[in-house]
Amino acid sequence: MEYFLQLVLAGLTKGSIYALIALGYTMVYGVFKLINFAHGEIYMIGAFTALIVGGALQITTDLAPSMIFLISLVAAIFFSAAHGATMERIAYRPLRQAPRLTALISAIGMSLILQNYVRLAQTSDFLPFHSMIPDIPWLTPGVSPITTTQLTIVVTTVVVMISLTLFIKFTKMGKAMRAAAQDRIMAQLVGIDMNRVATYTFVIGSVTAAIGGVLIANHMGQINFYIGFLAGIKAFVAAVLGGIGSIPGAVLGSFVLGMAESFGAGYISSAYEDAFAFIILIIVLIFKPSGLLGRNEVEKV
């Protein structure tokens, strides 16, 4: 029973991280029908920023760990958001009228550039990441089933999801995003500025990805320039699984994926952990090609 509970918690943690990344994929796809393959790198850049800022603060100041964690998180958010907005501006905006394949190639190029620029600026080795999340006293490691980091990850994800839902539902920009996702041309005809929608979409996606990057780095304890690749692919799978373009779908897909990986690794074989994501994806797509919560695309004539 306790083993089972541990697997559930591990699945929730994984699912939360996937959800934070998958949001960016699904929002960009929803509005621009573009799969931003460089999105995983934004998450990696978030983790690196937190490592650098957090590390510097740990050495040079004697701030409380929780303060250092917050400062490095904010720095990661800003740095990743700047990367996301710039990426949209230089790699996708000039191609908005171009065929979708062109933008996809641009996305892959962007991904390679970001990976290698971090490799050159930093290192290709794994860097240790000392967790900056202080332990909550009543969550003694080894005794309570959940660790402080896991709890932080799950709670943060829930807060992010709720804020995002409120933003999309009630703000003017949120409404503009929904309108643009439904019909981009009509959105422009009622006066919505697509460039602003694009910037907001990429910034929001980058912010959630950066949060995911910082949290997972604290959880896993080491990072390198390549962590964005697998995490990005998995989050993309989660987004497709849930129905790409749908925000609740991305969240559901992420948790399904997290649980599947956790239970697959726990009860079947941990060697195949990464394969479970794709097995689940194939099974779902056979029976529901538009994803769990995806809408069937109606071809307009």
Added chain:
Amino acid sequence: MLKLDSVHTYYGNIKALKGISLKVNKGEIICLIGANGAGKSTTLMTISGIKTPHSGTIEFDGIDITDMAPHRIVAMGMSQVPEGRRMFSSLTVVENLDMGAYLRSDKKERKDDIEYVFSLFPILSKRKNQTGGTLSGGEQQMLAISRALMARPRILLLDEPSLGLAPLIVQQIFEIITRINKEQGTTIFLVEQNANMALKIADRGYVIQNGRIVKADSAGALLEDEEVRAAYLGV
């Protein structure tokens, strides 16, 4: 008010518009008639800034809007009711109207305008909380026109408002278009295949064929024109 000067628009290598020149004066109802694929919708999308012309200029109120972004053109007072209505189908009728007023921040006057469009199309007030996708074709067209009016345009571009609708509904919609022109002083630029109907309410008309304007005259003269009668009026 609106002036196009030898506008060329391409889709890739295909020339959709091959030098369109036309003029719409303040307060007029102007119609552009032509067959399928003649370039009617492209003309409207080029005016609204969705398509950027390859060459030529478009002026609105004396300001060059040729390369202006669509949302800025809307802000200048031009709205379009596009072909196929393009509802935000998961939003309700009222939310669709709110989207039409996206650039406005005057809450109270927006409420009054919603009342005004409900007075034009009473059926919409009964459908207030239904989503756009559940409306009938005629109701969707009414909502599309209302949504465009919510921006308080000085000029309204309409793309085939009669398409696929029952004759009685078409009649009603054309009456409302005339009313908007008379009551609000809104200039109307109407694109139609239903030439008979359009020419009856218009002041002047243009005939477009293969991306070129082939005839321009008063609506009355076009209704009498032999070629127009044979090609577009089915007489």
